[in-house]
Amino acid sequence: MSETLLSFPQALATSSDSSAGLKQVRKRDGRLARFDLARIGTAITKAVTAELGAAAAHELPAHVAQSITDYTERVARWCDLQEQLAVESIQDEVERVLMTAGEHRVARRYVLYRESQAHKRKASATQVRLASGELTALPINALEHWIAQACELHGQAPQAAAITADIVRSLPTEVTPTQLFDATILALRSRVELEPVFTYVAAKLLLDRSDSQLLQNHHGAAILTPLSPSERRAGYQRYFPEYVRAAVARGQLHESMLDYNLEAIAAFIVPERDSLLAYLGVQTLYDRYFLAHEGLRVELPQIFWMRIAMGLALGEQNKLERVKEFYDLLSQLHFTSATPTLFNAGTCHPQLSSCYLSTVEDDLVGIFKAIQDNAILSKWAGGLGNDWTNIRALGATIRGTGGKSQGIVPFLKVVSDAAVAVNQGGKRKGAVCAYLETWHLDIEEFLELRRTTGDERRRTHDLHTANWIPDLFMKRVLARDTWTLFSPNEVPDLHHTYGRAFEQKYLDYEQAADEGRIKLFRRVSAVDLWRKMLTLLFETGHPWVTWKDPSNIRSPQDHVGVVHNSNLCTEILLNNSAEETAVCNLGSVNLGAHITDGVLDLAMLERTIRTAVRMLDNVIDLNFYPTPEAANANLRHRPIGLGLMGFQDALYAMQISYASDRAVQFADESMEAISYFALLASSELARERGKYASFAGSKWDRGYLPIDTIDLVEQERGIKIDVPRTAQLNWEVVRRAIREQGLRNSNVLAIAPTATISNIAGVSQSIEPTYRNLYVKSNLSGEFTQVNEWLVEELKGLGLWSEEMLDQLKYYDGELAPIAEIPAEVKERYRTAFEIEPRWLIECAARRQKWIDMGQSLNLYLAAPSGRKLDEMYFLAWKLGLKTTYYLRTLAATQVEKSTIDVNRFGIQPRWMKNKSASGDIQIDRTLASAPEVCNLGGDCEACQ
Incomplete structure (x- = not known):
């Protein structure tokens, strides 16, 4: 034709x-x-x-x-x-x-x-009802243009029309601006699992709404007309000084915040750094961290970071210079202060510290003072650790009345209820961890506090618990020997000794019991008690396993007291007493942000740590102390806890599998570098500001660094600790600096869980492996689909990422092993927490512990727990010299929703599908899910971060 x-x-x-x-x-x-x-x-x-x-x-x-x-x-x-x-x-x-x-x-x-x-x-046909009550036509073109602008920033502009169509289809005939916005966010979030970049698109739209409310003084439909970059910058310049002055006038910010040149500080703000935040991070900030007035959030991310920076620079000589330095570090997500600092910096109650550790005295005044202190400290967002070993056991004689003691359990019931009643200023649940030494006569009842059966009057479902275990007990378990339980009022010095001195006193008391000089005691099989500890840990998630002797023997502050317990998250190890409530001030380096071209950038890391240590030290002087005992301890010893997050991200960036010798070596080398720079930074501060008051006589003063103290534990224990003492850096530089200048801080390093601040930074939590490559995270801000962006990008590069691949990921609960198309090398690098043998996590932790003066919040994962595996796992942690462990995690009964995929396509059942009933319903094997998936903090295990 x-x-x-x-x-x-x-x-x-x-x-x-x-x-x-x-x-x-x-x-x-x-x-x-x-x-x-x-x-x-x-x-x-x-x-x-x-x-x-x-x-x-x-x-x-x-x-x-x-x-x-x-x-x-x-x-x-x-x-x-x-x-x-x-x-x-x-x-x-x-x-x-x-x-x-x-x-x-x-x-x-x-x-x-x-x-x-x-x-x-x-x-x-759809109309928008404005706040005035007026109805107006849905601005469809403006809606699509708004979405297109946000998508364009992340290379997804062609998707704008389809997203708009999805939104319009979901709308009723009449909507409010808020409903329109919620529908828009939902449409974007539904795309995150296939294209993770949409989490940043959703974050941009959420910030556009806040911009319209604060920078434009508009509400509702104004979200459809986002500000240009120049308009945002101008808006910040105008709004920031107004915000500070108004917040001071309302009593939200301290009047000292007006001492700054606010217009000059506003010029430091870089609005473009908002693009670093994913949707979960922005929503978390919006829900839990931004200051609000009459129900309206009055902060934006960059204003929030600047408020923190200003709050931490109030005592500096060169305020403007330090504010910019602190702001740049925070806003680029290279380091993040702990949650109490983020909540309260610059406010009229700057309670910036994270953790409080107290010991409870054995009388009613001491007991109820501890409960009162818990309430006061919790109100201002502190995570609490209480030592209850001093309290006499059930059946012990009460000196004043001649009656018999009810032991610790009734008091712990009150502690638990008080933690619920005082919910950290209404921002998150209050939380307390009670510690008890293993020789206490009430230990067996203590183990059962979290059980869901038994007498409810002797259960504490909202109280965390931890065993404070002496090395002698572990030796008795190995020897399959007996173990003697005592009431502390009859063996008063056991709690205040450790190592060989403890062993000798314990043997003396056992002999006294045999001779009839001690009446209240009980002999049990050490193996049976250990088995009960592990059984209850598996069944209830508590008590956590922590060790008294390495925590004390390696403590740099052994000259001023005993470490009686740890904190809520088991990483802080500081001495306390009736006169001193130990305090720690936390923040975490984003390790993943310090990998450049597949290598740890030491120069960048040094800059970050020098600034971070200064910020943490400032916390101590600026802090609001709820109790005099807390002020006494913090101002005398000045401990800080610099930790890390994004360890798994760093491994991805370096193409290293967590389950490998390379990961163990990187854990060693990266922690060495952090320790090296942190100790130098603290020594530099000592030269500028003076040594901490109790420096004289400390291990630092006696020439000991953390790596030197492994040998001390080995000597006291009498058992070899198989951890190499090798180093990569020239530590003579650090030793010389400490000899000549001292240290500003008694303790410098501790690795906290970082659950919430990792969400903000958009990186993996703390030292955790990837939980799943695809899962739904639930916390106080809602439910969020989490997909491993590193994995998606790699599969895209291999031409393997598609809806079909996504369906397989869903079916196999985010695990790659059963997916034939994925290369073995990729599967190895993207093993998830339950696919990694626990020994790798423990080996990495042991290498880090070489360099840390306090401890680590170390979660352990078991896909199919057994008594033998638990025993081997915790004994390995002890033998390698770890001080503490945190949660034991086993597979949960709930998995990724599979209603949207054809589960018959893939041929085999995931391990959680035990069988099907006659009706076809899936039967969940709940033996794989006895321990809780998350703690009782609303999906946020990070009570002190």
Whole structure:
């Protein structure tokens, strides 16, 4: 056929003048209209043109125009045979004709055209009710433009039309601006699992709404007109000084915040750094951290970071210089202060410390003072650790009345209830961990406090518990020997000694019991008690396993007291007494942000740590102390706890599997570098500001660094600790600095869980392996689909990422092992927490412990726990010299929702699908899920971060 071009009107003129043209068509609204065959031709022509990509719709090749005429005539003949015609049925027939003719791609274009038209009709039918009560048409074009702008920043602009269509389809006929915004965010979040970058698009839109409320003083539909970068910068310049002055006037910020040149500080703000935040991070900040007034958040991310920086620089000489330094570190997410600092910096109650450790005295005044102190400290967002070993056991004689003691359990019930009643200022649940030494006569009841069966009056479901275990007990378990339980009022010095001195005193008391000089005691099998500890740990998640002797023997502050317990998250190890409530001040380096071209950037890490240590030291002087005992301890010893997060991200960036010798070596080398720079930074501060008050006589003063103290534990224990003492850096530099200048801080290093601040930074928690490559995270801000962005990018590079691959990930609960298409090397690097043998986590932790003066919040994972595996795991941790462990995690009964996939496609069952009942319902094997998936802090284990 000739390629002579015909105009579109000529093509339609060739169609037959069917009698269908005399018919009437019922419209969607019920009206009748004359049947117009040309409209069908127009629709088919548009579909063909869209597929061909023709430059002009009115010029088509002759054979194409003839085909359009033919398809139009077929539809006309069908219409001629119908008694009644409706718009939808005619459109259905157009689709059928195109499909019958083999025009599948044209038919697809026609379907999209129908959807587009339906979308426009829906949009025109939807109205927005503004705050004034006025109804206005849904601004569909503005909505799509707003979404397109956010998508364009992340290379997803072509998706804007489809996202807009999804939003419009989900809307009722009348919406509020808030409902429109929520529908927009939902449409974006539904795409995150296939394309993780949409989490940043959603974050951008959430910030646009806040911008409109604060920087433009607009509400509601103003979110559809986002600010340009220059307008945002100008908006910050205007709003920031107003915000500070207004917050001071309301009593939210301290009046000293007005001492700054606010206009100069506003110029330091870099609005573009908002793009570093994912949706979960922005939502977390919005829900839990931003200051609010009359229900409206009055902070934006960069204002928030600047408020923290200002709050931590109040005591500095060069305030402006330090504010910029602190702000740059925080806003680039290289380091993040702990949650209490983020909550309270710059406010009228700057309680910036994270953890408080107290010991409870054995009298009613001491007991109820401890409970009162817990309430006061918890109110200001502190995480609490209480030592209860001093309290006499059940059945012990009460000196004052001659009666018999009820032991520790009734008091712990009160502690538990008080923690619930005082919910950290309404921002998160209060939380306390009670510690008890293993020789205490009430230890067996203590182990059962979290059980869901038994006498409820002797259960504490909201109290965390931890065993404070002496090395002698572990030796007795190894020897399958007996263990003697005592009441502390009859063995008062056991609690205040450790190592060989403890062993000698314990043996003396056992002899005294044999000779009848001690009446209240009980002998048990050490193996049976150990087995009960592990059984209850598996069943209830508590008590946690922590060790008294390495915590004390390696303590740099052994000259001023005994470490009686740890904190809520088991990483802080500081001495306490009736006069001193130990305090620690936390923050974490984002290790993943310090990998450059696959290598740890030591220069960047040094800069980060020098600033971070200064910020943490400032906390001590600026802090609001809820109790005098806390002030006494913190100002005298000045401990800080610099930790890390994003360890797994660093491994991904370096293409290292967590389950490998390379990961163990990197754990060693990275922690060595952090320790090296942190100790140097503290020594530099000592030169500038002076040594901490109790420096004289400390291990630091005696020439001991953390790596030197492994040998001390080995000597006291009498058992080899198989951890290499090798080093990569020149530690003589550090030793010389401490000899000449001392240290500003008694303790410098501790690795906290970082659950919430990791969400903000968008990196893996603390030293944790990836939980799952795809899962739903639940916390106080809601539920968030989490997909491993590193994995998605790698699979994209291999051409393997698709909806099919996503379905397989869902089916296999985020594990790669059963997916045949994925290369073995990739599977190895993306093993998840339950696929990694616990020994790798313990080996990495042991290498870090070489360099840390306090401890680590070390979670351990078991896919299929058994008594043997638990025993081996915890004994390995003890033998390698670890001080503490944290949660034991086993597989949960709940998994990724699979209702959207065909579970029959993949051939085998995931391990959690034990079998199916006769009705076809899945039966969950709950033996794999006895321990809780998360703690009772609303999905946030990070009570002190």
